Amino acid sequence: MTASETTGAFKNKRNQTLYYQRHFPKTEVALGLVVFLHGLGEYSARYKELLEFLRDAKWVVYAYDFVGHGQSEGEQMYFDRFENLVEDTGVFMEFARSDMNSTFQGSIADKCILIGNSLGGLSYSRSACVPQTLALSIQSVIVSILSATFPQWRIIPGGDRNNLTSDQTILDAMDDDPYLNKLPTSCRVAQELLDAFSSTSLRRQDVHVPVLVLLGSDEKMVSTASIRDYVDGIASQDKKLLVLDGFGHLMLLKPDRQQVFDAVVVWLDRH
Template sequence: MAPAQEWTFDGFDGRRAARCWVRGTPRYVALLCHGYGEHIGRYEYVAHTLTGHGAAVYGLDHVGHGKSAGERVLITDFELVVDDLHLLADRARADHPGLPVVLIGHSMGGLIAARYAQRHGSELAALVLSGPVLGRWDAVTQLLSLPEIPDTPIDVDTLSRDPDVGRAYAADPLVWHGKFQRRTLEAMAAALETINAGGDLGELPTLWIHGAEDLLVPVDGSREGVERIRGSRFSQQIFPGARHEVFNEENRDEVLSTVTRFIDGVLG
């Protein structure tokens, strides 16, 4: 496996931790965008698969996540998170000039990736949305309606049918195990409205993948958002029995093969 190179850069309000995985002579760049409460270090297997497929893989810890600066899991404006991701993309393009760029976002990272594509789609060769927070996420509405956000951690059993995934998540010190920040939920609700009104993705090739048994980000709510932004080159794959983290599911290799076949179809 290609060893990860780690570094930091200046984000919109502090230092951001980033890493890349590169092996041999890559034929494209893959940007990974992680979800709420986690960090890019949880994507080692995804990076291993993609580097074997010919990618130079880049990712960062979002503000308030993982090794990056900021109050834990506090995001007040997702437009600024997109700005940080764009800085990472600039670094990747400088390292590998001329290579096509594929953006892959999971969960909250799917929200960030979708907004990135609306703003910077001309710089992308393709977009992959995995269990994306798009369209309607009832959990945000329900939590914001409460006078106090409950201190209820994510049920690790909703992540994957593989129990080792839940155990590793629960033991990971870089994963946030506390409650949501109200301001983060408000920013997420605002970002959903912005994306819903932001227009479709035109001719940007887009793949939507989702677990059919995803209880954290249910398929139906995401479908509403995907239908609003999908362009003319769109495909989808809903995996029966799979839960939220399809890249960490029992059939992860099938999921990643779906992604790499899609990329091959785009790049030729």
């Protein structure tokens, strides 16, 4: 068998066309299915190197672009309800399983792993945890009023992008990337994300599956204390918080990202 990569599209329950990619490993016995979910304003192909690394580690890998992201249908970086992303991911999971079982030539272990980057983790497992700081609380009041009547207004600023990474090469590449969103966040999306963040801590007792949370020691976009508190509070007995020294929010894109990739595969191999 040879390794293969395929791209295509599937429909969500709202009849929107969403882009996806799949990667089949060069093996007759795959270790299982990995579904990767990207972050807000991003797209799946931005993490192609990680997807190919997982494929080469003998996993079948699927990833898709959220509605309004990358090559998927919809207004750029906009969705009416956060639950739309959760619903779309559920549809994609079913699609990936069916497509994999009908097209992969070898046998596949009965494992399904979700890897979510930032919003990607929040959208399905709600494993991201960001506190309502004063600035977010003020925005929440404003957005609560505006989102009902002017949902597509884009007035909510994003975080300082220098908090994403100190690597100027990555920042320059962001400027030149046509698929990366560069608009301010809309009122509706900001409110939906704030609500999702608020509900995360209330749902952590529902998490019983094995969980690995990767956190960079230089993380500046989210509260590291809240992430630690979240991991401590989830119900799963198989949980691990791995702090990577010298890494920030865009750890999957740093020049020394191989360390992150290796940590992911080591954990996968043990599960």
